[in-house]
Amino acid sequence: METSQYLELFIEESREHLQTCNEQLLELEKQPGNLSIVNDIFRAAHTIKGMSATMGYSDIADLTHKMENVLDAIRNEKAGVTPEVLDVVLTAIDQLESMTEDIAAGGTGTLDVSETVRQLAKIEAGDQASPSAGSSGEFRSALVYDEYEFMVLEQAAAAQMSSFEITVELQDDCQLKAARAFMVFEALSSLGEVIKTDPSTEELEDGEFGNRFQAVLVTSGKAGEVKQAVLSVSEVKDADIQAVTAGQVKGRASAEPKKQLKSGTGSTADEHSDEQPSRQKVSNKTIRVSxxxxxxxxxxxxxxxxxxxxxxxxxxxxxxxxxxxxxxxxxxxxxxxxxxxxxxxxxxVDTVFNRFPKMVRQLSRDLGKQIRLEITGAETELDRTVIDEIGDPLVHLIRNAIDHGIETPEIRNRSGKPEEGILKLRAYHSGNNVFIEIEDDGAGISKDRVLDKAVENGVVTRDQAQNLEDREVYELIMASGFSTAETISDISGRGVGLDVVKTTIEGLGGSITIDSEEGTGSVFSVRLPLTLSIIPVMLVRLGNEVYAVPISSITETMLIQDEDILMVHDRQMIDYRGRVIPLISLHQVFGAHESENRTAQAVLIVQKGSKAAALSVDSFIGQQEVVLKPLGNYLTDVHAISGATILGDGKVALIVDSASLIQ
The missing domain is CATH 1.10.287 (Helix Hairpins)
Structure with a gap:
């Protein structure tokens, strides 16, 4: 069957069902006794398996089948809902997402998932999931056998040979683990045939295991001979030898995936595949458009x-x-x-927000913190071009809030706070903008520490630091290369800091502000335009030219008299509502002819975060919606111009980048 015409539909459907699995698994962790949630996850996984098998992506179908078996065990109460079990299932979801994205990028959707399959098989066999060997070096005693290995054990018994499960423990200071494992297998091979290892031979060769590994040996020798051969290898601390028969491991045989297009789990899957026929009616009201x-x-x-x-x-x-x-x-x-x-x-924005619950859960476990994520306003809408760009900055802000903001349970206890920290992510409309706020109830930002670091890094001088307002101090952490982290971690603090977040957001025509109270928490507020293509502007005249200033950056328009202009350190300033702000002549910025006989100036008050400035022009023409056109690759270094537009009379008007003028 020709499947290329269905590829886009397969990718989109897979993404939706995988997201459903993610969300429902996190909900299952909160309600481990709610089996209806397991049924929802099972249906989504079953759909993915059927689609991938039909499209010919057998690796995705096989891994999903293994995951289905675990879900079925949970549903039938043969396996418990524990954090360790959910870790393995969520890892499987991550790998399915990676395989799907690989297909979307033109790949084949293949990935080495042997370790995840091994863990899933252990859970299915009634053994709880354990951390990977590479991280802890701990093994469960119950190895899982496939059909071939099971058959070898039967043949060994028929031939009057012995089979042993061998657990080898290396010394803690062993430097060449892979070499020691190789020497152990050489010693075992002299006594018989090694039919199975855990971890796999590839992982053993790469040294990707802790201080323990397991092997299954078929031999005509005795247990004492086997143990002596293993212990003869240097840097082997101990060896545990257990006899094993086919009858003992019969209940531990791993299930092989059934290569069926419609159903791979028998009547159970069929029973639940058509539970909600009404959903089809809802989907018919929408169509997918490229x-x-x-x-x-x-x-x-x-x-x-x-x-x-x-x-x-x-x-x-x-x-x-x-x-x-x-x-x-x-x-x-x-x-x-x-x-x-x-x-x-x-x-x-839910399409961006939905990746965060799983991320917060994993980071909380990694850092030993208890964090509850609260999301509001996920239905708030943004232009697709903005959505595509805002994901990474939000990820960085959330990771910083978890790493630097919210404290560990011990520290929170000493501060009189609940052990569980709260991270709030909210979005809402305001005028022609969307605001996204990340709030935490953590340690907040230390003003003194930020100022000391800023002075040390040469961001500001000591004299300048004394005159900064609170919000201006907090904004210093968004300076290039600025970090107050004592240590570098995988979570944050590797040189790609808040300056990149700030640059990305401002590149979208937005802004970011920070409010914080030491010991109480912080709020990072991101303002974004609804769309980047058609924007409302104020048209102004400079000499014979017309320029456009985006309305989103303008707070007020006014006329000022020449005698109201102040001179401060040879710079023109004006008093704006009790604040002294700079007066910037757009005539000088763009080299336009300036009238000599005027007594008053038309000015635009523009703002960027806590900073403001007045832009001097000849006159206001009026507001208009215009199409923002980029300047192209040849005009990337034009100062204070973000683009251009074509006016009704056919002339081109340049769009002023007021943020760069304030900067």
């Missing part, structure tokens, strides 16, 4: 917006009533069309 088609539609509409402005300009010049009425009607229709198209491109 992102490329939406981008093409948006490009066409941008051209329409430009032509709309041109028609409005011509209508005013010709002063024809019929033409004016037609243009006004077309403007209303195109305005409605603009709203529809922009809504089509809007995506809930």
């Amino acid at each position: 992102i490329d088609r939406l981008d093409h539609l948006m490009n066409l509409f941008e051209e329409l917006v430009i032509d709309r402005g041109r028609l409005q300009s011509l209508s005013r010049d010709l002063n024809n009533q019929a033409l004016t009425e037609t243009v006004e009607h077309m403007s209303r229709i195109s305005g409605d069309l603009q709203s529809v198209i922009l809504n089509m491109r809007m995506v809930p």
Whole structure:
């Protein structure tokens, strides 16, 4: 069957079902006795298995089948819902996601999942999951045998030969573990045949295990001979030899995946595959549209917006009533069309937020902290282009809050706080912007520590540090290369700090502010525009040229008299509502001709975080929605210009980047 035409659908469906598995597994951890949650996870996994088998991705189907067996064991109360079991299942989900993304990138979707399969098989056999050998060196005694190994044990018994499970423990200071393991197997091979190892031979050769490993030997020798041969190898601390027969391991045989396209778990899977037929009716109300088609539609509409402005300009010049009425009607229709198209491109921030619960859970376990993540406003929508870029900055902010913000249970106890820290992630609309806030009830930011580090790194001088407001002090942690971390960890603090987060967010036309109280917690607030394609601007005149300033950065427009201008250290300043802020002449910035006879100046008050400035222009033309066009690869270094737009009269207006002027 030709499957390429279904590839995009397979990838999207797999992503959705894997996300369902992630969310429900985290919910199952909170409600281990709620078996209906297990049924939801099972249905999602069963769907993934069926789709991947149909598409020919057998590795995904096989791993999902193993995961299904564990879920079935949980559902039938043969396995418990423990953090260790969930760790293994979540690892399987991570690997399925990696395989799916590999297919999306043009790969084959293959991945070495042998260790995860081994752990899943142990759980299925009634043995609880254990940490990987590489991390702790601990093994369970119950090895899991496949059909071939089971058959060898039977044949050995028929031939009057003995079979032994051997657990070898190396000395704690053993430096060449892989070499010692090789020497042990050489000694065992002289007595018989090694039919199984745990970990695998590849992991043993790479030294990816702790101080213990296991082997199964078929031999005509005695247990004492086997133990003596193992202990003869230097740096072997101990060896445990246990006789084993096919009858003893019969209940530990691993289940082989059934190569079926529709069902690989028998009547149990079929029983639950059609439990909710009503869901099909809901899915019929939506269709999947390629992102490329939406981008093409948006490009066409941008051209329409430009032509709309041109028609409005011509209508005013010709002063024809019929033409004016037609243009006004077309403007209303195109305005409605603009709203529809922009809504089509809007995506809930939930598509970004849904990756965080699992991440917070894992980081909490890694750091030995107790953290509860609370998410609100996940239904808030953003333009797809913004969604694509905001994920990594939010990941970094959350990792910093977990690593640097929330304390360990012991420290929180001494501070009179509950052992469990709270991390709040919320999103909400405000005007033409979306705000995303990351709040924690941790240690907060130490102003003195930040200032000392800033002075030490040369970010500010000691004199400047004394005059900074609280919020300005907190913003220092977003300076390039700034870090107050005492030690470098895998969680955060490897040189890619908040300066990268700040740069990314400002590149999206947004901003980030920080509020904190030492000992109480911190709030990082990210402001983002709803869309990056069509933006409202204030058109201003400089000499004979027209410039556009985004409305999102303007707080006020006003006229000032020349006598109101102050000179401070040879810089022009004005008094704005009790604050002295710099006055920046756009005429000087862009080399425009400046009127000599004026007595008053039109200024725009623009703001970036806690900083503000006044931009001097000749006059205001008015507000207008314009299409933001990039300057291209040849004009990347143009100062204080973020793009351009085409006006109704066909002329090009440059869009002012007020944030860079304040900087």
